[in-house]
Amino acid sequence: MGPFIVQFLTGLSNASALFLVAAGLSLIFGVSRVVNMAHGSFYMVGAYVAYFAISWLPKGGFWFWGGILIAAVVVGLLGTVVEVLLLRRIYRAPELFMLMATFAVLLVIQDLALWVFGAEDLLGPRAPGLDGSIQILGALMPEYDIALILIAPLVLVGLWFLLNRTRWGVLVRAATEDREMLAALGVNQKRLFTGVFFLGSFLAGLGGAVQLPKGGADLLMDLNVIAAAFVVVVVGGMGSIPGAFLAALILGELTSFGVLFIPQSTLVMMFFVMAVVLVIRPYGLLGKPEGVEHTVSELAQWPLRKASRKLRVTGAVLAAVLLAFPLFAGSFQLILIGEIAMFALACMSLFFITGPGGMVSFGHAAFFGGGAYAAALFVHHVNTPMELALLLAPTCMALLALVIGWFCVRLSGVYLAMLTLAFAQICWAVVCQWGRFTGGDDGVLGIWPSPWAGNEVIFYYLAIIISGGGILALRYLLFTPFGYAMRACRDSRLRAAAIGIHVRRRQWYSFAVAGMFAGLAGGIYVFSKGSVFPYEMSIPRSFDILLSVLLGGIHSLSGPVVGSAAFIGLEDLISRVHFWRLILGSIFILLVVCFPQGIAGYFSARFAKEPGDQEAGSERSG
């Protein structure tokens, strides 16, 4: 009985930090509609600042807790600075662009943290007065865990009081419902938003700081916690703070007991709970359904056009150049161009569901990296020939996408995106943790093409043909009835349903198609690289793909190709430099601030004619 109780209490203490982070994320999203990717970074900075604050301050219980509070306040101020300097400029930009901005902040903070705090993992200090253990029916329970258990309910009550019993809280809740009406009643939203950002970041910092004595501080905390926080928020119901509390408790218990029974499987268990909850309650335990769609999708204003004559000519010229390329390029360039092509196929598959499909995925690397792993594992374990592996990779990913998509298409918008991210993170965790089968962090090495394709020029042609073929196939699909129905579902679910389209099933299939082509891209990619590592399935990889799509512009069919060329080119240029994430992040921040409507949007607005001119909006062609 004793160990059982201790395990239960440990679960509660695990839930504490998770709840703090998730509550902040939910609060910020509810008011500003910003999915703050940098929220996990705030959590990480909280842990580091607490570490240094506590080691600088005098010893003793009072100063220990003072240090934790200082860390939370510092992180709150950091969040405020980010909001005032960056987000405030771009609230009018499309949601995806705000996301890109917060992801850029995440990149910048990663490198700044490395620079300021160092690469070493830090062991947290013991809490004075709470460094012992107590006996519960013969089992030992660390005292600090007991203290942690108390923090979450205290914060929950505090937040409840703040939101329900103060004028500020009433205004915050009003802002989650109707910001425009709030302004019409004379409320300055800017200040409200800044306050909410402070509070949300404060909570993230507090979460990071309080778990310091238990988990220490390291540079991977940001991405680990953001995925877990997304799961909590989705399970609890977006915007519901009691829901986040409940979900954090459930998931905390799960990790605690999961470790007992099936070590290494905690994330899979999380997935399982999330799946069950979403099947029963698509909007989470305590979430409310999203309102019925009010507006037609923003993208509906950008009808896709079949290729114009000019584009066809450009395409033909490009194809000719690519085919003639080996005549005058060295092997390095051949590999680079080949990789751009494969990456472009991955981007095109994401564009396929994001642009025309209207489903934003934050976890597309699950399929790209998944395809790479599928091919590599077949080759590694059963000596599958390359040709067969290139068929198996997309097949496996289509199946995986069918499974993941089945859950995802039940949701829409940001909820869907968060769910894809959580799934991708789970796939990544499986690959990392199942070392015996997947090689874990060491990856799978020695995956080379069949002898006939071993020549780099031949492999180059193979890569170009597979990737180009995939891109054209996806493109072609958009102009078949399948593609039209898909766009109809994006533009108006209700109307599409009214003319007899089974919206969910249609979205499910398109999700699978996208997964399949991403898997194909990953499959050929692994033969080009010769190896695959978990990075190919990680969140940063997913965002590489998403950022490329956004860079190229979500409005135009050639966007993914242009975007991936720009992205890989940029990465190739700067990834050899120290702190390249800092540079890349800063470039993205600049792009977002300078072109808040998106690059494509900027150019079309710039060259659009006077209002009243009907042509102006629809001039972009595929």
Added chain:
Amino acid sequence: MQRHGKEKILEVKGVRTYYGKAQILFDMTFSIRRGEAAVLLGRNGAGKSTTLKSVMGLVSPKQGEILFKGRSIAGLPTYKICSLGMGYVPEDRRIFAGLTVAENLEVGRRPPRAGFEPWTPERLYDLFPNLQVHKDRLGGRISGGEQQMLTIARTLMGNPELMILDEPSEGLAPVIVDQLAATLENLKQDRVTVLLAEQNLGFAGRICDRAFIVDHGAVCHDSPMHELSAGVCERFLAV
């Protein structure tokens, strides 16, 4: 008929407003004096709501000038326009459904106007007893008519000098409409200026001194309310 000050509290001059690329207002021009009650009359889609939204800064006019108490407000953020002393009741009520009735009122609360008794929830409950009954109920859980009362009460909590109401009588029972008319009459006693958009001529006629007839995004006729001829009504208001 009441006498009005000379001061023009609101002047709308040559305003052109677009939704995207569609032009809705074409040189909208009119002005109201302090203490006056004016109404914009017009067919569905004539541009009444768009005019009111342009004044509130909810849509920004591409061209033209809007002066409130002599100060140019075109391009100011909505919350600033409101805090200069304007109150706005939208046509679709826009109650905060997840907030209680009392909390909805709290959102609207603003500092009192110097020299006038401020509105309090208690005074408003006297005016709209239904709200008193449901004051702890969620805004989304009261009837449409009660929501209409709530949206008006919520705006009054801001103690506006200029009260803009978009079809306030819509969906209310005749008794309540009478009561609303009496309330607006009382507001005029407090030197609050009223600007209505209405379809209900009878209601408008009871409160308003001036009528502006809006057609195709411009004022095409402007007269004191009691001089509004049947012919004009026939021409511009018949659907």
